[in-house]
Amino acid sequence: MTSTTTPVAWKRMRNWAFATGLALSGVALSACGSSSDDAGSDSSTTAAASSSTDTSTGSDALADLTKPLDAYPVPTDAVDAKALSGKTIYYIPISQQAPQFSITAKGLTAAAAKVGAKVQVCDGKGTPTDIGACVGQATSAKAAAIIVDAIPYGLAANGLDAAQKAGIPVIVGNNIPDEAHPASKTLAYVGPEAGGDMEKALARFVIADSDGKANLLINADTDGPSPLAWVKEGQQIFDDECPDCKVATNNVSSANFNLVVPSTSSALLKDPNITYVQSQYEQFLQPTQTAIQQASRTGIKVLDGAAGIASVKAVEAGTLVATAGQASTYQGWVYLDAVARLTAGSAVPDYTIPVRLFTKDTLGDTKVTEAAQDSGEWFGPTTFTDDFAKLWGVA
Incomplete structure (x- = not known):
């Protein structure tokens, strides 16, 4: 199924996510959706839409996302704990x-x-x-x-x-x-x-890296309505800033982890022109990469979200082109x-x-160690x- 995502459609999606959280969660955690042809998967192709509501767009926003903060946004009101x-x-x-x-x-x-x-x-x-x-x-x-x-x-x-x-x-x-x-x-x-901010960061990277010509497959998490709503936020960036980009989604879930490989392989075989594959979260990265190998696809650039030490090391090594973390x-x-x-x-x-985008070119003096990860210094x-x-x- 192919659909066009517009700002109006996104607002409806957000309202629907609020109203049907329990129903969707139950379906997501028990569904057996595998290939993009069955009920468990869906694809959507982005099209040009009205301007983004973000205050910054394009390269300016992308540059800001790759840097740690000067200070964390800690509250100011005291509380006796x-x-x-x-x-x-x-x-x-x-x-x-x-x-x-x-x-x-x-x-x-x-x-x-x-x-x-x-x-x-x-x-x-x-x-x-x-x-x-x-x-x-x-x-x-x-x-x-x-x-x-x-x-x-x-x-x-x-x-x-x-x-x-x-x-x-x-x-x-x-x-x-x-x-x-x-x-x-x-x-x-x-x-x-934070989930939406990671998706928007990855979207802006793909747009810049592909010179506005990306064909992207997202392995979208269906463990509840929120991850899908956040994917829509990323798709809105493509709508607003990359009319020539194509974005499709393949649904995956924690409860049906064993279906990530076959569903991803099926989506890749269905569209041989896919140039980027994104695992929405790091836990789905390994089966996503396995699926790319099984589909005998080369030249595909891979990225993911919810970055931990494994993903940032993969960016440093060049296995991933980008990862976003909170x-x-x-x-x-x-x-x-x-x-x-x-x-x-x-x-x-x-x-x-805070959310940060990690790429090999922007790691700079970032310490890619578990100690640095756990200290929080990657972000500020x-x-x-x-x-x-x-x-x-x-x-």
Whole structure:
């Protein structure tokens, strides 16, 4: 199926994503979509549209995206986090297959230790059953807070509702806010823009690298409505800035990880003119590359998102032409800050999670090491940890 993406269509997509989060999540986590010809896959070809709402476009935006920040956007209002001392916070990522969540867990654990708290990680394993079990375990353990990462609220609504009724604050990370479950005194959403920012960064790289002639296949994650909505944000950049680019999507999911290779191979065989392949997230990169080999395709440029050390090393080695990542260590500290504020009954700010584009030409003096990744220095000065400690009254 081929469709044209326009600004109006994107707005409808965003509204649809809010309204049908639970329904889409259930389908995404159980669907068996493989090739681009079946119900589990879809493709869309971009066309020229009206101007972007971004304040900067093209090469200026691309240059800014490749640099670390001068300072992290740490909140300025203090909050007493001493009440968390001796408590346990549950962190539930949708799947520990994704390296990004391991980085965030390390950051959250370090932040929790700063206030005398502990972190219990429970793997959602990409299934509603395991996610529900993790939430139930956290509630039974009377956790100080529950943080679900990349898990739509609707996928564990009953359990998260019960947790809040029991007085346990809930943080939902890396998801577009669910209108049926708005932020409240016991619920906060953190980092909903980062996924879209990564897609827009990769889109701008492909446009520049291809001189506006790219034929791109995106392996788009269907683990909930948010990743697909973020892919649409990237497609909007192509609509606005590259009318001669062609973009198609192939749906993949954590629950059907074994289908990534055959579905990608099928999409590549269907369109022999594809010149770029993007794995939306790093956990799907290896099977994506395997599929390219199985399809006997050469000359294809590969890129991915949610970058960890493996992806940045691949960029350094030339295996990937680009990768985009969000400041996952910083996000762990942001999660602790949100927990502290909900616990104290304080207002939770709108946090910004920085995103950076990594290319071989722009790595510069970036230290491509696990230590540098975990410190957060890829995205800005590591003094943010001291800044948070001062805000929490534990410096």
